[in-house]
Amino acid sequence: xxxxxxxVPLAFFALFFAYPVVAIVGRGLxxxxxxxxxxxxxxxxxxxxxxxLWFTVWQxxxxxxxxxxxxxxxAYVFARxxxxxxxxxxxxxxxxFVLPTVVVGTAFLALAGRGGLLDELWGxxxxxxxxxxxxxxxxxxxxxxxxxxxGLWGQLDPRQEEAARVLGAGxxxxxxxxxxxxxxxxxxxAALMVFLFTxxxxxxxxxxxxxxxxxxxxxxxxxxxxxxxxPTAAVLTLVQxxxxxxxxxxxxxxxxxxxxxLRLVDxxxxxxxxxxxxxxxxxxxxxxxxxxLLLAPLVVLVERSFAGPDGYSTVFYTSLRSAxxxxxxxxxxxLDALWNSLAYGAAATVIAVxxxxxxAAVLTLxRLRRGPSGRTPAISRFVRGFDVLLMxxxxxxxxxxxxGFLISLDTPPLDLRASWWLxxxxxxxxxxxxxxxxxxxxxxxxxxRLREAAAVLGASPWRAWREVDLPLVRRALLIAAGFAFAVxxxxxxxxxxxxxxxxxxxxxxxxxxxxxAGETNYGQAMALSNLLMVVCAGALLVxxxxxxxxxxxxx
Amino acid sequence: xxxxxxxxxxxxxxxLGGVSVRFTAAGPPALDAVDLDVAAREIVCVLGPxxxxxxxxxxxxxxxxxxxxxxxLLEGREQRGVPAHRRGVGLMFQDHQLFPQHDxxxxxxxxLRMRGVSRAERERAVAGLLDLVGLPGTQRRAVAxxxxxxxxxxxxxxxxxxxxxxxxxxxxxxxxxxxxxxxxVVELRSLFRELGTTVLAVTHDQGEAFxxxxxxxxxxEGRIAQSGTPLEVWQRPASEFVARFLxxxxxxxxxxxxxxxxxxxxxxxxxxGTADGPCRLLVRPAGVRLTAAPEGLNATVEARTFRGTHxxxxxxxxxxxxxxxxxxxxxxxxxxxxxxxxxxxxxVVVLDAGGPAD
Numbered sequence: 001x002x003x004x005x006x007x008v009p010l011a012f013f014a015l016f017f018a019y020p021v022v023a024i025v026g027r028g029l030x031x032x033x034x035x036x037x038x039x040x041x042x043x044x045x046x047x048x049x050x051x052x053l054w055f056t057v058w059q060x061x062x063x064x065x066x067x068x069x070x071x072x073x074x075a076y077v078f079a080r081x082x083x084x085x086x087x088x089x090x091x092x093x094x095x096x097f098v099l100p101t102v103v104v105g106t107a108f109l110a111l112a113g114r115g116g117l118l119d120e121l122w123g124x125x126x127x128x129x130x131x132x133x134x135x136x137x138x139x140x141x142x143x144x145x146x147x148x149x150x151g152l153w154g155q156l157d158p159r160q161e162e163a164a165r166v167l168g169a170g171x172x173x174x175x176x177x178x179x180x181x182x183x184x185x186x187x188x189x190a191a192l193m194v195f196l197f198t199x200x201x202x203x204x205x206x207x208x209x210x211x212x213x214x215x216x217x218x219x220x221x222x223x224x225x226x227x228x229x230x231p232t233a234a235v236l237t238l239v240q241x242x243x244x245x246x247x248x249x250x251x252x253x254x255x256x257x258x259x260x261x262l263r264l265v266d267x268x269x270x271x272x273x274x275x276x277x278x279x280x281x282x283x284x285x286x287x288x289x290x291x292x293l294l295l296a297p298l299v300v301l302v303e304r305s306f307a308g309p310d311g312y313s314t315v316f317y318t319s320l321r322s323a324x325x326x327x328x329x330x331x332x333x334x335l336d337a338l339w340n341s342l343a344y345g346a347a348a349t350v351i352a353v354x355x356x357x358x359x360a361a362v363l364t365l366x367r368l369r370r371g372p373s374g375r376t377p378a379i380s381r382f383v384r385g386f387d388v389l390l391m392x393x394x395x396x397x398x399x400x401x402x403x404g405f406l407i408s409l410d411t412p413p414l415d416l417r418a419s420w421w422l423x424x425x426x427x428x429x430x431x432x433x434x435x436x437x438x439x440x441x442x443x444x445x446x447x448x449r450l451r452e453a454a455a456v457l458g459a460s461p462w463r464a465w466r467e468v469d470l471p472l473v474r475r476a477l478l479i480a481a482g483f484a485f486a487v488x489x490x491x492x493x494x495x496x497x498x499x500x501x502x503x504x505x506x507x508x509x510x511x512x513x514x515x516x517a518g519e520t521n522y523g524q525a526m527a528l529s530n531l532l533m534v535v536c537a538g539a540l541l542v543x544x545x546x547x548x549x550x551x552x553x554x555x
Numbered sequence: 556x557x558x559x560x561x562x563x564x565x566x567x568x569x570x571l572g573g574v575s576v577r578f579t580a581a582g583p584p585a586l587d588a589v590d591l592d593v594a595a596r597e598i599v600c601v602l603g604p605x606x607x608x609x610x611x612x613x614x615x616x617x618x619x620x621x622x623x624x625x626x627x628l629l630e631g632r633e634q635r636g637v638p639a640h641r642r643g644v645g646l647m648f649q650d651h652q653l654f655p656q657h658d659x660x661x662x663x664x665x666x667l668r669m670r671g672v673s674r675a676e677r678e679r680a681v682a683g684l685l686d687l688v689g690l691p692g693t694q695r696r697a698v699a700x701x702x703x704x705x706x707x708x709x710x711x712x713x714x715x716x717x718x719x720x721x722x723x724x725x726x727x728x729x730x731x732x733x734x735x736x737x738x739x740v741v742e743l744r745s746l747f748r749e750l751g752t753t754v755l756a757v758t759h760d761q762g763e764a765f766x767x768x769x770x771x772x773x774x775x776e777g778r779i780a781q782s783g784t785p786l787e788v789w790q791r792p793a794s795e796f797v798a799r800f801l802x803x804x805x806x807x808x809x810x811x812x813x814x815x816x817x818x819x820x821x822x823x824x825x826x827x828g829t830a831d832g833p834c835r836l837l838v839r840p841a842g843v844r845l846t847a848a849p850e851g852l853n854a855t856v857e858a859r860t861f862r863g864t865h866x867x868x869x870x871x872x873x874x875x876x877x878x879x880x881x882x883x884x885x886x887x888x889x890x891x892x893x894x895x896x897x898x899x900x901x902x903v904v905v906l907d908a909g910g911p912a913d
């Protein structure tokens with residue numbers, strides 16, 4: 001039965017992930033039926049590529065360090081302080097994370113790019129420096145740290161630290177010896193997540209990097225789309241794949257350590273009003289950081305979208321409705337992209353929830369009975385590996401997946417190139433990891449003995465699942481669906497390849513508009529980004545209402 | 556569920572034959588060839604320290620744990636291959652395991668709903684059961700808002716609702732405070748008597764077991780160490796393990812010859828009919844009599860503990876291991892006093908030649 005449930009997600013991943021990726025990598029690395037492994041040496045020996053590799057690692061490490069530095073105090077503030085408007089602020093902080101990377105790039109362009117707010121005011125431009133990329137990455141990942149670390153921090157029993165104090169440890173020593181070790185795995189997990197996201201960063205670097213800065217993912221896109229150099233793209237894809245696999249392995253290891261027994265309490269009981277000047281300064285400092293780093297880009301994005309040629313107006317919005325206004329960028333009205341995005345996103349959500357939900361259910365089925373030898377059966381080890389496999393789409397080059405779709409799903413019965421479903425299938429791939437990550441902790445938290453209680457009272461296994469598990473996970477299911485929807489809306493790397501020119505999605509339309517000169521194009525890009533932001537933020541705020549207060553998941 | 560008063564011996568409702576469960580290949584088995592019969596309407600309490608296999612025993616009967624060997628018969632029928640939800644037994648979990656998404660009525664009615672009982676009938680049954688457990692009118696309350704004792708009663712009502720042929724209780728009063736426990740144990744016993752329910756309970760608390768059960772079964776490392784009425788077990792512990800588990804620590808090596816045994820404490824009288832030879836001997840604290848100092852075995856009072864009805868003394872004798880004695884409040888000597896000791900025959904128990912307790 002476990003294998004039966006496993007079949008759907010396995011088939012999905014085999015067909016729509018492994019097959020396209022293998023196909024395109026294979027095509028790049030073979031020549032006349034022979035494998036050309038020498039290309040690794042050629043490509044990696046190229047000084048330009050070496051520079052890209054170095055920059056990719058460097059900027060990911062720097063972004064991660066900067067994010068931790070800025071967000072860890074924030075995690076503490078959200079975990080331990082009680083202040084008015086905290087719930088709202090917690091939701092606001094999470095908005096950037098669900099924003100499409102294209103919107104994040106656009107927002108920073110509007111703040112610090114050419115003709116941006118800082119340029120107009122003080123002549124400061126960051127889009128030519130690496131700072132724009134780093135700050136955009138902090139903007140994007142602030143919530144990852146606050147949620148992952150802060151969620152746990154708020155549930156750590158303060159009495160543990162008090163016990164250390166009573167035993168003679170100073171305030172700092174108590175924190176270092178008791179709280180820090182407990183938080184360590186969560187900090188590591190958050191850092192690895194941020195590293196993973198920034199290592200594979202595409203939309204942000206594509207928009208803010210200009211010709212100077214390029215990550216692996218951007219380089220894969222350039223080699224594939226601009227130069228049609230598949231061998232180089234294939235090598236880079238494999239390099240990125242290997243790196244991501246390494247990061248994911250370490251992540252899985254830290255997550256398992258994090259599940260070690262900690263004394264957790266209700267988060268609402270550990271927070272209190274700040275006391276003393278230091279704590280108030282910390283609170284206000286955090287609020288200032290949030291205002292400058294998180295809110296300002298969003299506010300500027302809104303402002304720019306209304307800043308028409310003749311003062312503030314809605315001209316960029318109204319012109320979205322006609323195809324002619326876009327100076328030949330599209331054959332359809334840009335606003336159509338909104339309806340395309342919503343329809344694709346809805347379909348992708350359904351796919352992601354079915355596939356991810358089944359996968360999470362399989363991973364949490366009652367453990368198979370250990371054999372008399374006391375060893376874990378092979379199937380259990382396989383299922384555990386499946387857990388990591390499900391995370392892979394987060395890290396494998398979306399560009400490769402998108403291009404792989406184009407070249408591999410072209411023969412009947414899998415000729416999907418012209419199919420409307422091609423885009424939702426690719427977007428669902430990115431949504432599945434989020435669904436699994438949201439569902440797993442909740443499903444794991446369902447006490448096995450509740451199911452046993454139901455069984456003893458006469459409920460068959462299926463009935464017990466319906467009566468006990470389903471009501472408890474219904475809310476998580478809705479949250480997972482919301483996440484999948486937001487992520488699908490923002491998916492860019494794969495969609496940019498496979499969305500048909502007459503059916504662009506919002507991020508694709510924004511990128512295309514930004515790629516053209518002209519004030520109208522720029523303004524319309526801002527306006528479209530705004531629409532996308534409103535939809536994503538709306539989805540997130542609905543989620544926040546559903547989310548239980550003591551949530552301590554990963555996203 | 557009416558209480559029929561009958562003196563005829565009831566047939567066996569549950570019979571375990573040679574049941575063994577092994578979780579790991581290397582370690583000791585959780586259950587080691589356990590034989591146990593429970594007659595209809597009997598209340599049997601399995602008593603043992605944690606890790607002795609008590610809970611595993613219940614899980615095997617409920618069908619939540621498969622036995623590696625042996626058979627489980629309910630009303631004479633082999634239960635191998637019968638899944639938990641078709642066994643028709645009730646199990647009250649250690650920490651209740653009430654369904655958080657259902658209110659009190661939803662929890663109590665769960666088993667009836669699984670059996671397709673009509674709504675009207677369910678409501679009637681729930682009201683009756685809540686009256687029975689002393690929580691009338693609480694149908695719509697959320698289970699999270701209940702106190703520990705109330706949750707306990709709801710869990711009991713839920714387990715009773717489908718009228719199981721055998722009701723099993725895992726540490727039924729484990730998490731409640733002392734006063735509530737003592738009251739509930741009396742209530743439970745009279746309730747089960749009234750309903751004629753067959754009960755198999757497990758607990759680590761001897762007071763609970765003795766108050767609740769018709770028959771007590773002491774378990775040790777997956778085996779049954781002794782089975783008998785509470786009085787039998789209390790008065791005649793079968794092995795050193797049982798004696799020490801019940802809190803009796805005055806156990807020594809002895810060699811019986813006629814009506815007395817030679818021990819490190821000197822000669823101790825033994826009951827008539829005791830076989831000659833080496834054995835382990837238990838002297839219950841009540842059997843350690845204090846005399847004037849120069850008589851009998853000399854000892855120093857090391858500590859005295861007030862126990863309410865008597866004072867418990869820890870004595871360091873001139874020879875042999877320490878001794879515990881129970882003496883009336885008025886006669887208790889001070890710490891450091893020197894006393895003489897003698898032993899009363901009726902509180903001396905010859906233990907089976909089982910291994911030493913660990």
